[in-house]
Amino acid sequence: MSILEVKDLYKNFGKTQVLRGISFSMQQGEVLSVIGSSGSGKTTLLRCLTSLERADGGSITVGGKVVFDPAAGVNLSKEEARANQLQFGMVFQQFNLFPQYSVLDNVTLASRLHAKERADYRENKKEILAQIEEHAKELLDRVGLLQKAENYPCQLSGGQQQRVAIARALAMKPAILCFDEPTSALDPELTGEVLSVIRSLAAQKTTMIIVTHEMGFARDVSDTVLFMEEGRVAVKGAPDYVFGEGATPRMRSFIGAVTNYG
Amino acid sequence: MFWQVTFSLLEGFGMTLTIFALTLLFAIPLGLVIAFGSMSRLGIVVHRFAGGAGEAPHSIAIRPISSLCKFIVWVIRGTPLMLQLIVIYYGPGLLGFSLLPRFTAVLVAFVINYACYFSEIFRGGIESIPHGQYEAGQVLGMTRTQTFFHVVLLQVIKRIVPPMGNEIITLVKDTSLARVIAVYELIWNAQAYIKMHGLLWPLLYTAVFYLLFSGLLSLLFGYIERKLDYFKA
Numbered sequence: 154m155s156i157l158e159v160k161d162l163y164k165n166f167g168k169t170q171v172l173r174g175i176s177f178s179m180q181q182g183e184v185l186s187v188i189g190s191s192g193s194g195k196t197t198l199l200r201c202l203t204s205l206e207r208a209d210g211g212s213i214t215v216g217g218k219v220v221f222d223p224a225a226g227v228n229l230s231k232e233e234a235r236a237n238q239l240q241f242g243m244v245f246q247q248f249n250l251f252p253q254y255s256v257l258d259n260v261t262l263a264s265r266l267h268a269k270e271r272a273d274y275r276e277n278k279k280e281i282l283a284q285i286e287e288h289a290k291e292l293l294d295r296v297g298l299l300q301k302a303e304n305y306p307c308q309l310s311g312g313q314q315q316r317v318a319i320a321r322a323l324a325m326k327p328a329i330l331c332f333d334e335p336t337s338a339l340d341p342e343l344t345g346e347v348l349s350v351i352r353s354l355a356a357q358k359t360t361m362i363i364v365t366h367e368m369g370f371a372r373d374v375s376d377t378v379l380f381m382e383e384g385r386v387a388v389k390g391a392p393d394y395v396f397g398e399g400a401t402p403r404m405r406s407f408i409g410a411v412t413n414y415g
Numbered sequence: 416m417f418w419q420v421t422f423s424l425l426e427g428f429g430m431t432l433t434i435f436a437l438t439l440l441f442a443i444p445l446g447l448v449i450a451f452g453s454m455s456r457l458g459i460v461v462h463r464f465a466g467g468a469g470e471a472p473h474s475i476a477i478r479p480i481s482s483l484c485k486f487i488v489w490v491i492r493g494t495p496l497m498l499q500l501i502v503i504y505y506g507p508g509l510l511g512f513s514l515l516p517r518f519t520a521v522l523v524a525f526v527i528n529y530a531c532y533f534s535e536i537f538r539g540g541i542e543s544i545p546h547g548q549y550e551a552g553q554v555l556g557m558t559r560t561q562t563f564f565h566v567v568l569l570q571v572i573k574r575i576v577p578p579m580g581n582e583i584i585t586l587v588k589d590t591s592l593a594r595v596i597a598v599y600e601l602i603w604n605a606q607a608y609i610k611m612h613g614l615l616w617p618l619l620y621t622a623v624f625y626l627l628f629s630g631l632l633s634l635l636f637g638y639i640e641r642k643l644d645y646f647k648a
Contacts, residue, residue: 205550237557247545251551251566305645307646
């Protein structure tokens, strides 16, 4: 069974059609890269999946449960919507760390707030908080920033901030981790450290959707590559196929432009 | 004579401080209410589709709460505080109602006036927080309230400390307007010496009180700014 199934997703901003019928599905443990030129709808697709935008039509099914299908009258309750929100983790282009909290607190904040809703919170407060902190430290260790746990975001490089943002997203144990151009705000030197963290997550079979302009990386790390063109899926398949025989003329010129420039 | 004047001025300064403290106490929460009112999106959006081909449709939003708050802020910021004091003290009499006590009238005028100025500072602070902070809260499953209180609020406070410091120091000196409806604050007491004894120096002496108090406030705001200096937002 697929972990995610998107069917015929539509989205307009005013008169501009941004998504014009996107369909794809992915399996647990799969790494899917979404590539395409600016304005092709990649980011909007990600934002519709993560509930930051509401699509205008189509359906989204997560782990067998239909979470979006206005035509079929699917309407999630507040709790269901929140549960669905937590199925998706999101790493933003601009990191969006919380500046007033230490690295560790950035990673634990949401978990600590959720824990307050647990019935046994009062009784087991200490153990619960200790568990949350321990988990956060494990994650920081995974992204190589445990020694920065007590630092504040403004004391970190962009690459380090993005790695904290990855740990923060992982802390909620999402079923699918989404990346919106995670390295576009970073210089080439810092890009490498973020990409290697994503690579290690891929090796551990983390289900991921990565919107990126890093063609080499996408080809390398993905199980599937999806090339978007004007709000539609132009090509989708294994990296070698998409970058090779499957490439459309538009895609060839796009890849040519990106790689020649780099 | 010096000590007599000093005691009399201290008495007036007590009233000055009372107006100052009570105005802050009520104007800050009221300012927040007005700020949220101005930002309220409650209302209706009327879609009007242009007739001609190629013309873009446009819509007009009617937001009564926001409009009302903005109107009040416009009136209050657009007229002198002294005039507002006079209207609030003498206005009810003109309409056949009984007058408010002088001190109450001063407080009402000051609280409304300062709440309007504060509301604009609060609104600017809240609207200056990048949208990404709210989105980060949302994708981590926080509610809007949690995101506001745990993520946004401290960043807003950091941003509004300098303009609030300005406004609050202005308030120290604006309290002297209370004398136009005969509330005996610092300047009033000093002026009494001109009338009764022909002495000018007590009036000049009041500057010491204002300077000391606003100096203290400057130190306090400097301290808060330094306390919040550990992060950049």
